[in-house]
Amino acid sequence: MSVTAAAGFEAAGVSAGLKSSGGLDVALVVNRGPLASAAAVFTSNRSKANPILWSQQVMADPVVSAILLNSGGANCFTGHEGFQTVHASAEAVADALRVSAGDVLVCSTGLIGEQLDRVRMMAGIDQAAAALDAHGGTAAARAIMTTDTVPKLGVHAADGWVVGGMAKGAGMLAPALATMLVVLTTDAVLDSSQLDAALREAVRTTFDRLDSDGCMSTNDQVTLLASGASGIRPDLDAFTAALTDVCAELARQLMADAEGADHEITITVAGAASESDAEEVGRAIARSNLFKAAVFGNDPNWGRVLAAIGTTSAEFDPYNVDVRMNGVRVCHEGGPDAPRERVDLAPRALLVELDLFVGAHSATILTNDLTHAYVHENSAYAS
Amino acid sequence: MSVTAAAGFEAAGVSAGLKSSGGLDVALVVNRGPLASAAAVFTSNRSKANPILWSQQVMADPVVSAILLNSGGANCFTGHEGFQTVHASAEAVADALRVSAGDVLVCSTGLIGEQLDRVRMMAGIDQAAAALDAHGGTAAARAIMTTDTVPKLGVHAADGWVVGGMAKGAGMLAPALATMLVVLTTDAVLDSSQLDAALREAVRTTFDRLDSDGCMSTNDQVTLLASGASGIRPDLDAFTAALTDVCAELARQLMADAEGADHEITITVAGAASESDAEEVGRAIARSNLFKAAVFGNDPNWGRVLAAIGTTSAEFDPYNVDVRMNGVRVCHEGGPDAPRERVDLAPRALLVELDLFVGAHSATILTNDLTHAYVHENSAYAS
Numbered sequence: 001m002s003v004t005a006a007a008g009f010e011a012a013g014v015s016a017g018l019k020s021s022g023g024l025d026v027a028l029v030v031n032r033g034p035l036a037s038a039a040a041v042f043t044s045n046r047s048k049a050n051p052i053l054w055s056q057q058v059m060a061d062p063v064v065s066a067i068l069l070n071s072g073g074a075n076c077f078t079g080h081e082g083f084q085t086v087h088a089s090a091e092a093v094a095d096a097l098r099v100s101a102g103d104v105l106v107c108s109t110g111l112i113g114e115q116l117d118r119v120r121m122m123a124g125i126d127q128a129a130a131a132l133d134a135h136g137g138t139a140a141a142r143a144i145m146t147t148d149t150v151p152k153l154g155v156h157a158a159d160g161w162v163v164g165g166m167a168k169g170a171g172m173l174a175p176a177l178a179t180m181l182v183v184l185t186t187d188a189v190l191d192s193s194q195l196d197a198a199l200r201e202a203v204r205t206t207f208d209r210l211d212s213d214g215c216m217s218t219n220d221q222v223t224l225l226a227s228g229a230s231g232i233r234p235d236l237d238a239f240t241a242a243l244t245d246v247c248a249e250l251a252r253q254l255m256a257d258a259e260g261a262d263h264e265i266t267i268t269v270a271g272a273a274s275e276s277d278a279e280e281v282g283r284a285i286a287r288s289n290l291f292k293a294a295v296f297g298n299d300p301n302w303g304r305v306l307a308a309i310g311t312t313s314a315e316f317d318p319y320n321v322d323v324r325m326n327g328v329r330v331c332h333e334g335g336p337d338a339p340r341e342r343v344d345l346a347p348r349a350l351l352v353e354l355d356l357f358v359g360a361h362s363a364t365i366l367t368n369d370l371t372h373a374y375v376h377e378n379s380a381y382a383s
Numbered sequence: 384m385s386v387t388a389a390a391g392f393e394a395a396g397v398s399a400g401l402k403s404s405g406g407l408d409v410a411l412v413v414n415r416g417p418l419a420s421a422a423a424v425f426t427s428n429r430s431k432a433n434p435i436l437w438s439q440q441v442m443a444d445p446v447v448s449a450i451l452l453n454s455g456g457a458n459c460f461t462g463h464e465g466f467q468t469v470h471a472s473a474e475a476v477a478d479a480l481r482v483s484a485g486d487v488l489v490c491s492t493g494l495i496g497e498q499l500d501r502v503r504m505m506a507g508i509d510q511a512a513a514a515l516d517a518h519g520g521t522a523a524a525r526a527i528m529t530t531d532t533v534p535k536l537g538v539h540a541a542d543g544w545v546v547g548g549m550a551k552g553a554g555m556l557a558p559a560l561a562t563m564l565v566v567l568t569t570d571a572v573l574d575s576s577q578l579d580a581a582l583r584e585a586v587r588t589t590f591d592r593l594d595s596d597g598c599m600s601t602n603d604q605v606t607l608l609a610s611g612a613s614g615i616r617p618d619l620d621a622f623t624a625a626l627t628d629v630c631a632e633l634a635r636q637l638m639a640d641a642e643g644a645d646h647e648i649t650i651t652v653a654g655a656a657s658e659s660d661a662e663e664v665g666r667a668i669a670r671s672n673l674f675k676a677a678v679f680g681n682d683p684n685w686g687r688v689l690a691a692i693g694t695t696s697a698e699f700d701p702y703n704v705d706v707r708m709n710g711v712r713v714c715h716e717g718g719p720d721a722p723r724e725r726v727d728l729a730p731r732a733l734l735v736e737l738d739l740f741v742g743a744h745s746a747t748i749l750t751n752d753l754t755h756a757y758v759h760e761n762s763a764y765a766s
């Protein structure tokens with residue numbers, strides 16, 4: 001059900017010929033109200049795609065009636081012509097739905113540096129508007145897939161209100177092809193500032209902690225829309241918890257479907273002086289190609305974990321760090337402990353636990369191993 | 384000839400059984416004087432190996448009589464026992480050469496997190512001291528190889544004085560196995576402060592601009608020793624230029640021998656507001672797995688170049704950037720220009736030229752593509 005699990009939303013996913021495969025490639029999600037409140041977070045990449053530049057303008061006044069999404073082209077580094085394509089697309093959605101173009105968000109994903117076919121996009125918008133349906137969430141989720149092998153859907157039903165969502169992405173923070181697009185919907189009664197607070201808190205500990213290859217997309221966007229159709233005004237903490245639950249579930253699905261991955265790696269850093277220290281340490285490990293290649297080779301190479309920590313500014317003592325892999329303490333006080341052969345890396349899930357012994361803060365980062373399939377997929381994508 | 388090209392130096396490379404292959408694994412380079420001035424730069428990784436901790440103490444008083452190097456073990460994250468091994472090794476060198484242990488540098492490379500075999504190391508030191516020879520430079524260069532396929536040697540002969548050097552490493556800034564160790568020697572008459580100034584300037588634009596996989600070693604060390612045996616006191620600028628020449632040649636050899644690489648990528652960033660901006664932009668591109676995987680697939684994916692720039696803090700306008708690959712301008716004013724198919728990526732060398740059009744500064748970064756062989760070598764090393 002994804003984005004249409006919450007009352008007040010309709011969606012569609014259609015094939016407009018933007019993808020050479022002929023698969024679904026244009027999605028439309030419409031908020032039928034009564035509310036049209038919204039919040040969004042955008043990529044922090046300074047090379048922002050044209051749909052991001054457009055959507056940021058739309059969010060200056062956080063009223064959103066609809067969100068248009070396409071795969072088959074990122075519309076990034078396509079100059080003024082590319083921006084005009086976004087603008088024309090929003091106008092076409094506005095015409096079809098009888099709303100204001102200034103209330104239409106646009107998201108794109110696919111190859112960078114090539115113009116989107118505007119004629120096909122316009123036809124796709126008409127087709128999608130005609131196909132809108134209160135059960136269209138799954139088709140919409142399929143239409144935003146690129147290298148994804150499965151659609152990502154999440155739902156949390158609370159007491160009279162619902163949070164639903166869809167996501168695409170073969171890894172967070174990955175540019176060009178692996179853009180992360182997320183649309184979250186709720187029928188709870190919340191205004192845009194409440195949505196914004198809840199969304200930022202939920203993203204901070206879910207999507208922002210997913211780091212498949214350290215690359216940062218030009219097109220990432222996470223949007224939360226509220227219809228108010230349930231008539232129920234939830235406690236904001238309860239809503240934030242439900243939203244975080246859906247985001248965590250979608251993040252887990254993104255990690256599981258990351259390009260070419262053989263292992264899903266969860267890195268937990270405890271005993272840090274601050275949460276940001278813990279996050280920096282976890283992220284440095286998640287970005288070490290050498291560590292990630294070792295995991296692919298089923299080698300519990302904890303030395304590469306500690307080498308990665310040394311590149312951070314986090315407080316730690318190299319002579320007092322413990323590292324556990326799948327429960328086996330392979331490093332104690334910064335030196336070798338249990339033989340690394342005792343660690344079983346055959347399962348797809350790997351838990352790496354660090355203790356820095358300098359404070360009480362912790363953070364968890366999700367990542368994947370570096371595999372032949374990752375290299376293959378990313379060397380072959382454009383061809 | 385490498386480190387023994389300059390008068391006043393002897394070297395040896397012997398097999399002590401530290402490497403399971405039985406190959407050469409202990410090197411000794413001795414400065415017979417009359418001078419014993421020296422300079423060194425060390426890894427900035429905060430997880431420093433025991434030989435780095437020792438050598439930093441030695442350099443507090445920059446008089447160096449000898450440098451001991453071993454492959455077959457990094458002696459990193461080996462705790463106090465590991466530090467004692469370094470100390471005992473320096474004492475053994477000092478005994479054999481009748482010098483002070485406080486004037487003996489130590490460098491190690493190999494796997495992290497395992498103790499070096501101290502008995503074998505002691506025997507290796509005795510053997511190396513007995514084998515010291517004014518033509519021992521090549522054997523020494525062979526003894527520090529790990530995944531290197533060839534020894535790296537460099538010589539620059541000037542007017543009556545010489546700079547020679549050896550290097551090992553399958554990439555700069557790579558931890559654990561791909562540590563970069565460099566020993567440079569000269570018979571010019573220079574004191575330690577002059578050597579330090581020349582070395583920092585030479586390293587800044589050579590080894591520091593080589594970034595094979597963004598990882599940072601725990602064991603990197605570049606050392607420059609002067610014997611003064613030529614009796615000639617060169618102009619410091621001329622000496623720095625000669626030293627930079629040798630460092631650039633060794634850096635080029637390191638790039639050419641990087642683990643599993645199919646392409647040698649030179650990234651030149653021009654038109655930057657500052658040299659540090661240019662370097663940051665070049666390094667961000669050099670660290671993009673997605674860009675490097677595309678190059679492996681012979682795909683001139685300039686969108687991934689621009690996505691990488693967006694992660695930096697450098698001054699630039701996404702709508703006014705040009706990108707050339709092997710001379711073909713594939714991106715002009717931030718949008719598509721010549722068809723990417725015109726770029727021939729079949730040759731091993733790839734030149735990526737960016738112009739940011741905001742200033743007059745530039746920098747060049749050397750890197751490699753991300754290949755199946757890189758993943759394989761780094762997943763299989765420890766087994």
